[in-house]
Amino acid sequence: MTVKVEFLFDFGSPNAYLAEVAIAGIEQRTGVKFDYVPVLLGGIYKATGNMSPFESLRGIKNKPEYQALETQRFIRRHGIVKFRSNPFFPVNTLMLMRGAVAAQFEGVFEPYFRAAYHHMWEEPKKMDDPAIFRSAFLSSGIDIDRLAARAQQDDVKKKLIELTENAVRRGAFGSPTFFVGNEMFFGKDQLRDVEESIVEQTRQPVSQTA
Known part of the structure; x- marks a missing residue:
């Protein structure tokens, strides 16, 4: 049985970057390829009344520190070495996400x-500045x-709005969001459950003879 697996991402989410690093290993172990689905995180937040952790954790004692600890554990677990915090965060990603849809239409999505x-999370730049945006991609x-x-x-533009x-209609409220068939998972820390669900949903039923 084949199953559709989707990765809903916005380049402005550091957790989506970290989660994506682990996708290749899941694909290799399960033999299932992920579909990469660009979404506009600002639009999702507006539609759901949600906000980024950058905003929601502000002023809360101990929780931001714990979240940072969990991030470091994830980085160590997956051997992530290129990640750098973006000093210009949060970045308006409208140009980036429209570019992602355009790149899919034009067949140049991967590069x-x-x-x-x-340019967002390995050599971080202010990617909502048009001049920096252009220079970075040209480089x-x-x-x-x-x-x-x-x-x-x-x-x-319409495709990004549609996606x-x-x-949101399917239940998303942030990024990264994953769908394994119709089953939704949110956050990088759910990747183990994502992989487990892929295995469960692709497991071939045992044939029975009369």
């Missing part, structure tokens, strides 16, 4: 995706002028 994450060999123009077309609204 665009890798470059975007590199990674991306034809960003063509993609930026494509990203301004109505079909790209974001569909995510």
